[in-house]
Amino acid sequence: MTSSSAPIKRRDATRTRQLLLDAARHRFASDGYAATTVRDIADDAGVNVALISRYFSSKEGLFEACLTSSVDEMRRTAGGARLDEVAERIVEQLAGIDSDGFPRHLVLLLRSSGDARADEIRVGMLRTFAEKLASLAGWTEGDDELLLRAQVTIAASLGIALLRSNTRLEPLGSAGREDLIGPVTDLITAILRKP
Amino acid sequence: MTSSSAPIKRRDATRTRQLLLDAARHRFASDGYAATTVRDIADDAGVNVALISRYFSSKEGLFEACLTSSVDEMRRTAGGARLDEVAERIVEQLAGIDSDGFPRHLVLLLRSSGDARADEIRVGMLRTFAEKLASLAGWTEGDDELLLRAQVTIAASLGIALLRSNTRLEPLGSAGREDLIGPVTDLITAILRKP
DNA sequence: GTCGGATGTAAACGCCTGTTGACTAATTTC
DNA sequence: GAAATTAGTCAACAGGCGTTTACATCCGAC
Numbered sequence: 458m459t460s461s462s463a464p465i466k467r468r469d470a471t472r473t474r475q476l477l478l479d480a481a482r483h484r485f486a487s488d489g490y491a492a493t494t495v496r497d498i499a500d501d502a503g504v505n506v507a508l509i510s511r512y513f514s515s516k517e518g519l520f521e522a523c524l525t526s527s528v529d530e531m532r533r534t535a536g537g538a539r540l541d542e543v544a545e546r547i548v549e550q551l552a553g554i555d556s557d558g559f560p561r562h563l564v565l566l567l568r569s570s571g572d573a574r575a576d577e578i579r580v581g582m583l584r585t586f587a588e589k590l591a592s593l594a595g596w597t598e599g600d601d602e603l604l605l606r607a608q609v610t611i612a613a614s615l616g617i618a619l620l621r622s623n624t625r626l627e628p629l630g631s632a633g634r635e636d637l638i639g640p641v642t643d644l645i646t647a648i649l650r651k652p
Numbered sequence: 653m654t655s656s657s658a659p660i661k662r663r664d665a666t667r668t669r670q671l672l673l674d675a676a677r678h679r680f681a682s683d684g685y686a687a688t689t690v691r692d693i694a695d696d697a698g699v700n701v702a703l704i705s706r707y708f709s710s711k712e713g714l715f716e717a718c719l720t721s722s723v724d725e726m727r728r729t730a731g732g733a734r735l736d737e738v739a740e741r742i743v744e745q746l747a748g749i750d751s752d753g754f755p756r757h758l759v760l761l762l763r764s765s766g767d768a769r770a771d772e773i774r775v776g777m778l779r780t781f782a783e784k785l786a787s788l789a790g791w792t793e794g795d796d797e798l799l800l801r802a803q804v805t806i807a808a809s810l811g812i813a814l815l816r817s818n819t820r821l822e823p824l825g826s827a828g829r830e831d832l833i834g835p836v837t838d839l840i841t842a843i844l845r846k847p
Numbered sequence: 848g849t850c851g852g853a854t855g856t857a858a859a860c861g862c863c864t865g866t867t868g869a870c871t872a873a874t875t876t877c
Numbered sequence: 878g879a880a881a882t883t884a885g886t887c888a889a890c891a892g893g894c895g896t897t898t899a900c901a902t903c904c905g906a907c
Contacts, residue, residue: 468873468884491686492766495865505886510866567811569818571687580819587821601823602834608824609812609835616762616811617804623764624775626782628796629803639797640804640843647842648835663854663903690895700856705896849907856901863894874883 474512476502482523486561487622490520490570520570524578527562535586540593540649544642547614551621551641552634563618587611594649610648617641669707671697677718681756682817685715685765715765719773722757730781735788735844739837742809746816746836747829758813782806789844805843812836 480501484493495516499506513519531550538546553560566579588596591607617637621630628636675696679688690711694701708714726745733741748755761774783791786802812832816825823831 470884473884488766489684489686491684494863496863506865507867507887508885511884516865567814567818569684571683576819580821583815583819583821602831605823605827605831606835608815608821609832609839612812612815612824613808613839614811615815616809617807619762619814620778620803620807620810623762624771624778626775626778626803628800629807632800636797636800637804640801643842643845644804644808644839647838650838665854668854689893691893701895702857702897703855706854711895851906852904854901854903856899858898858900860897861895864892865890867888867890869887869889871886872884874881876881877879 470512473502473504473508476504477509477512477519478522478526481519482527482561482565485520485523485568486559486564489568495519517570517572517575520572521575521578524565524575524582527565528578528582531562531582531586535589538593543590543593543649544645545638547645548634548637548641551614551618551637552632559622560618561622563615564622567615567619583608583611590649606648610645613644613648614641665707668697668699668703671699672704672707672714673717673721676714677722677756677760680715680718680763681754681759684763690714712765712767712770715767716770716773719760719770719777722760723773723777726757726777733788738785738788738844739840740833742840743829743832743836746809746813746832747827754817755813756817758810759817762810762814778803778806785844801843805840808839808843809836 477498480498481493484498484501495509496506498519499509509516509519513522534550535546550563551560566583569576569579587604587607590610591600591604594603594607596603596607617629620626621632624630672693675693676688679693679696690704691701693714694704704711704714708717729745730741745758746755761778764771764774782799782802785805786795786799789798789802791798791802812824815821816827819825
């Protein structure tokens with residue numbers, strides 16, 4: 458047997474980059490930017506620390522990459538919903554249907570690094586989402602009240618995501634999709650129903 | 653004139669403690685625990701760094717003190733409301749009627765230091781508030797659905813507070829009490845109205 | 848007035864942070 | 878298969894962190 462069960466690690470820059478990105482998203486989302494060290498991330502990824510600087514030029518750069526990759530992933534999954542599907546989509550994100558029940562993509566949008574460029578990406582994404590959501594509810598440019606309501610909806614959803622992920626407040630902490638769909642639907646329809 | 657406009661600083665431990673506490677609450681709430689340094693806090697308070705260790709024994713200790721003092725203040729202002737007043741009270745906190753439009757007490761409840769004891773205080777407070785709110789809506793022990801709805805309400809409110817305070821997402825960022833009262837009332841009554 | 852505890856100061860401590868440069872090892876190119 | 882390019886390693890760095898220690902200064906009690 459030349460190499461059967463050996464966990465040989467072929468050198469692969471793309472794969473390494475991805476490992477770092479995944480580990481970083483976990484850490485940044487759950488611990489925040491400042492509390493996360495590059496050594497933590499590298500260890501989680503099973504990769505040498507210096508490679509963070511090589512592939513992302515800095516910790517800030519890695520954070521920005523996390524942000525844009527999460528944003529891309531959200532765009533991909535959140536496109537083209539009807540108003541009555543919005544609650545369902547949000548709950549899917551909250552309950553983390555794709556990963557392990559941890560709404561990382563959402564929580565990242567609340568994590569600031571203090572860096573101006575990263576914050577622009579973050580806030581830009583929030584603004585885009587808010588406008589998209591407002592449009593579904595019949596928004597036209599200049600209607601600040603409805604835009605505000607869309608932003609409140611997003612803020613509320615992010616709050617739920619954050620509280621779920623950083624405290625073990627029960628029953629919210631371990632509520633599943635079926636538990637959340639009721640309250641969240643009520644919340645969203647109540648706010649977005651045009652006054 | 654012996655001492656007219658002179659800003660002489662009489663030595664006063666109580667006052668110094670309070671200055672540190674105020675500065676720390678500002679910093680911890682707006683930047684988070686890890687991103688805040690003890691030197692930042694001391695400078696803001698106009699006080700020597702070493703006094704943090706003296707009066708609060710550590711940065712953790714200061715954070716705990718911030719938490720309990722904020723919790724006390726919230727208890728004082730949040731006691732004995734009726735269900736139909738809840739939205740108004742929350743909006744008052746969100747709009748920061750007492751201070752400068754920054755809902756620090758609320759945001760602190762979302763800021764984790766990673767320390768176990770501090771997190772217990774934090775989560776304990778959240779639990780208490782959730783139960784109090786649920787009770788106003790007719791909760792009796794064991795009714796997990798209504799408790800969940802109360803927790804969702806709190807999570808949503810905290811999300812609004814956090815988004816308001818750390819992004820400049822307009823119009824949410826600079827919305828006043830009169831702008832928020834509508835959406836927030838809708839939100840709260842929709843979630844808490846027993847299904 | 849002076850003594851003693853309380854209050855504030857300054858400098859240093861050891862540790863951990865993000866980042867870098869010189870190096871080795873693997874992979875691709877010809 | 879040798880050369881050249883890419884991928885990964887290792888150790889050190891300068892700076893900032895929270896904390897401590899030894900010292901100056903103020904203030905109230907006697």
